[in-house]
Amino acid sequence: MRIYRVSGSVVEAEDARGVEMHEIVLVGSEQLVGEVIRINEDHAFIQVYEDTYGLRPGENITPTGHPLSLELGPGLLGTIYDGVQRPLTVLNEKEGELIRRGVSASPLDRNKKWHFIPLLKTGQDIKGGEVLGTVPETDIISHRVLIAPDTKGKLSWVADEGEYALEEAVAKINGEKPIYMYHTWPVREPRPYAQRLEADQPLITGQRVIDALFPMAKGGSAIIPGGFGTGKTVVQHQLAKWADADVVVYVGCGERGNEMTEVLRDFPKLKDPRSGKPLMMRTVLIANTSNMPVAAREASIYTGITIAEYFRDMGYSVALMADSTSRWAEALREISGRLEEMPGEEGYPPYLASRLAEFYERAGRVKTLSGSEGSVTVVGAVSPMGGDFSEPVTQNSLRFVQVFWGLDKDLADRRHFPSINWITSYSQYIHMVENWWVNNVAKDWPALVKETFRLLQAENELESLVRLVGIDALPEDQKLMLLIARMIREGFLQQNAFNDIDTYSSPKKQYLLLKAMIDFYNSSKEVIEKKIPEAKIEDLPIIGEINRARFTYSDEAQLEDLVKRAASAPKSILGEID
Amino acid sequence: MSKDPAMQLRGNVSYATVTQISGPLIFVSGIKGVGYDELVQVKAGNRHSMGRVLDVSKEVAVIEVFKGTTGLSLGETSVEFLGRGLEVGVSQDILGRVFDGIGAPADGKPEPFVKEKRDINGSPINPTAREYPSEFIETGISAIDGMDSLVRGQKLPIFSGAGLPHNALAAQIVRQAKLLNSSESFAVVFVAIGITHDEAMYFRKSFEESGALANTSMVLNLADSPPVERITAPRVGLTMAEYLAFEEAMHVLVVMTDMTNYCNALREISSSRGEIPARKGYPGYMYTDLASIYERAGKIIGKKGSITLLPILTMPNDDISHPIPDLTGYITEGQIVLDRGLYRKGIYPPVDIALSLSRLMKDGVGKGFTREDHMDLSNQLYASYARMKEVRSLEMVVGEEGLSEKDKMYLKFGEFFEQNFLNQRENQDRSIEQTLDLGWQALSVLPEDELTRVSKEEIKTYMKKS
């Protein structure tokens, strides 16, 4: 097989008979890694994961016989990889600060010793997906050593508890096949599971507008579209920091280098609110930034989701953030253009929708092959051109996800963050996760949420009227609704990611904040019914206190006290008047 | 691309087999051993130009000719493949010099001393090697320092419109940026892309007046220079900046103007190749292409210098959703947006703060950097200014009589903010304290209950009732 043509990241090969679709090949004298993405008679089209400058027609291409695969085993957590699982820290140590091509490094450290504790015994029949043993990979995550899904047989030997490196076998099947603490799996093939389960557990994110109004479920999928600067990345970072998933996979797909640097700087220092350990211990990072090769960007989200599925198969809840799926779609478009395929809308290939479907279908809560429960939650950022949601990536994604967090340019311009638009966004999980709140937080949670939606909706409808006639023309009860809606916006929906207290709200805090506002509303209503003007209510100093509570109070007792005072404050006006 | 041994063996071969000419592209057939992205020398009579291989197959190479194809003909054009990419020579001696869009001296002086040759495309920085930028740069301009602070290693573009004072603003930033006053060494790389001689002269004069000229390297592709060299000019400039920052430990400020001309050159080449465009004729890879320029800004762990990037672009029709500003905003770490309405009101710099943003501000300001109240104050100013704008549009409907007392306070706040905070002279250099104090003074017009983004303690400490 030889190079016939080079165009950008795509190489066309001649004499390519026998090469397989999605096979990895090594291109040219520097053996650049590429993947076969189309075969046409004896020509093969290869997307190359490294820069192609200097490649010449006539140079050799070597087939490898393998599809693009990952190494899955202890050592993934806390590591940062590029889109095709090259360990970036190792590359930096080996080659310096610039990413050069033709450099390879093993994704998992082969020599590091891990403490292996066997769970299965010699003589047992095993099948794919079973847990052979465990390795305490980090202080938070115990790595369950899985039998590769496509392997089965009788265990003829299992290693004793002890320290082993990845290159040492820890078991044997049928007297011959060695089993290691890691196995490989092709990225484009979803890992198998036993059964799909309903997504009825909330993924608590500590972000109020999300948890209260547009909740995510473990195993669910969401998109977060928004123009530049509307807050996609900050929301994704917040989810990666605070979501109550066991493992987080963060894919920086075609975005800024510094945003990955920021994660690398912050996560080792930030503490997981549940375990108190550094967040990095539960995190895997994939960074294929905008200036890194485009074909590897295309692969990066598959790399991310395969790692997520792998931890799911251990029985963990995993959350995957992809920032941004639009850059992935653009990579697809660029490669499709080089292949001179018939373009669909805005130049995207016609198979964009099916690729998106395949990706989001890999989210889900499942019973694993070994019988435990695991989930992969997927949140994809979308960067629509000109902030226009009618474009193909947003529209096609919407067909396959259950949650839509639409970011709003006007809100962002007013520095209302997160700028999730509460009128257009939705979550199909809202009723499914309600039980969790009722059982774990408060019985009246659903009622509070319902009232919150009602007030925000009312405000939205009244707004145009106010613009025409001015607020003074409204009846007192409607003025009050507007006041409370504004409090909800200021004091609940807005959340400053960079304020130490505000950045994360426990479910209880979320409940108490809403409760303070709605109780305040209800008792104000009673006061107004006694013909007291709404302006009197507006003058109450407790309003400022409630609005600031999100970043002044972290203590539940303070908040409980605030709730009490919020309910009684309006009545004090009656006292004055009597 | 460094010199490829196989290509050197091949030697430089010359071909006279141009079979097609289309826009800035020529197609050469019957070639052998030509590398992708390789540099070429194109000759026709006594016309010489460099070019670059955009696509190569066993039979044909597609070449982008930097000086354009005017005057080339099928029979008389010969093409020589050079076996390397476009390189520039770098050393300290590039400072104080002027170059053209492919890095050749353009000031009539001899080639500067070459310490090393570097391919203009550079290589991506490993994200694990980056140092997160967080050192505040005081520009002396309140709109920027107070609301959208710039930090060392940031890429922060100015989104402007035809006729707005973006050049004055950029020149003022270069003049006043406190990079200059610190003991560390600094340099300026100025890249002109398709702008007029007058504009380039304006910058030159401004650098001269501030004494920065000797530390400035200018890469000029002017309006009458070959459009294809607009593609190489920013890369030439950044290659120089990388050398100065990461080898010579200098803090380099790179000004590039006008990136709109760059994008239009990209569009022209793409359409000559018959590529399928994404939006408004711009190629689908424009995002990636721009990122390969902008991502070269930054800081690297263990290296002293930095590259701070200040690109300027003019938004066609003042439209921020046009693909050029749009894709730029998706890549850069914020944007300073100039507004025609404020400009007409006589406000300089006419910065539309609602649309402007500095994504790196949060890490560069506050206690230990500027002042502890900086972030909260700027959040409050944003929120209050946004509310003020709502009041202004309400006033248009109901008239001033229809406004409440509170509404009227907001109008007063808006007036003060625009006239005294945003507005300053082109040579006025405000300290960060002055800027922040002006911000508090603007807020003092409003009732304290309205200020929910700042804490009670901050109000007590910093608000001086006027």
Ligand SMILES: Nc1ncnc2c1ncn2[C@@H]1O[C@H](COP(=O)(O)OP(=O)(O)O)[C@@H](O)[C@H]1O
């Ligand atoms: N929750 C938040 N709290 C405070 N500031 C925010 C928040 N979300 C966004 N921002 C501000 O908006 C800027 C842009 O957000 P970012 O997530 O980077 O936008 P996008 O990824 O959509 O371009 C941030 O740099 C920050 O200044």
Ligand SMILES: [Mg+2]
């Ligand atoms: Mg982003």
